[in-house]
Amino acid sequence: MTTSHVLLGLLSRGQQHGYDLKKAHDAAFPSARPIAAGQVYAALARAEGRGWVRAVAVEREGGPDRTVYEVTPEGREELARWTSTPEAPERLVAHPLATRATVAMLAVGPDAARDLLDRQRVAVVDRMRELTAHKTRPGLSVGELLATDHAIAHLDADVRWLEAAALRVVDLTEELR
Structure with a gap:
């Protein structure tokens, strides 16, 4: 933009x-x-x-x-x-949270990484609730509604990734050794 x-x-x-x-x-x-x-x-x-x-x-x-x-x-x-013209999809090769979880696995162990991912999931779900409540406010502009829907969709994808990552922590820990 x-x-x-x-x-x-x-x-x-x-x-x-x-x-x-x-x-x-x-x-x-x-x-x-x-x-x-x-x-x-x-x-x-x-x-x-x-x-x-x-x-x-x-x-x-x-x-x-x-x-x-x-x-x-x-x-x-x-x-x-x-x-x-459509917006080019983001090409994220590395994500800060994935990096932090990897470091947690390497430095502290799988339990620390799972704990980090669980706490992140709680924070993301809380933010999704806030945004969902925000969408129902009267007087939202179309732009604000579209931006809120976009943010919720991204957060939903984050939740799915966090759940999958938490399940894979043990496997990933073995790969890093």
């Missing part, structure tokens, strides 16, 4: 200035880290340099000048390309 593409999407709904885009971003993606004003203006400058947006007006409302931007036809084409 690039900030420029997210801003293109927000601008596709109509002309806006940077401050409005920051507010729109933070409202549309409340689960994400709030975007800094500097990020907005830097991304707008990059998008303008690529011909994706253009400044259409400068407004002054009792404060500093505010440049109003709109999406160009080239920007709409780029947005259509970006929104239709």
Whole structure:
């Protein structure tokens, strides 16, 4: 994901200035880290340099000048390309928890690794419960609901991995010796 593409999407709904885009971003993606004003203006400058947006007006409302931007036809084409391109699946070769469990097996023994995996499973299930309750809150944006569903699905996969890993600890310990 690039900030420029997210801003293109927000601008596709109509002309806006940077401050409005920051507010729109933070409202549309409340689960994400709030975007800094500097990020907005830097991304707008990059998008303008690529011909994706253009400044259409400068407004002054009792404060500093505010440049109003709109999406160009080239920007709409780029947005259509970006929104239709699937995200590449993550290629995790090593995972921090797998590394920690392996070190626990090597340094302390299989019981320590199983205990770590069991405690991690409890933490993951607790987080899944929190997110499931969060999904039922009124007023969630579509983006926040989609992000929450995505997180729950990943946590569910983590639970399955944790259960399988706990069953394999003895076998893995023998492989490492």
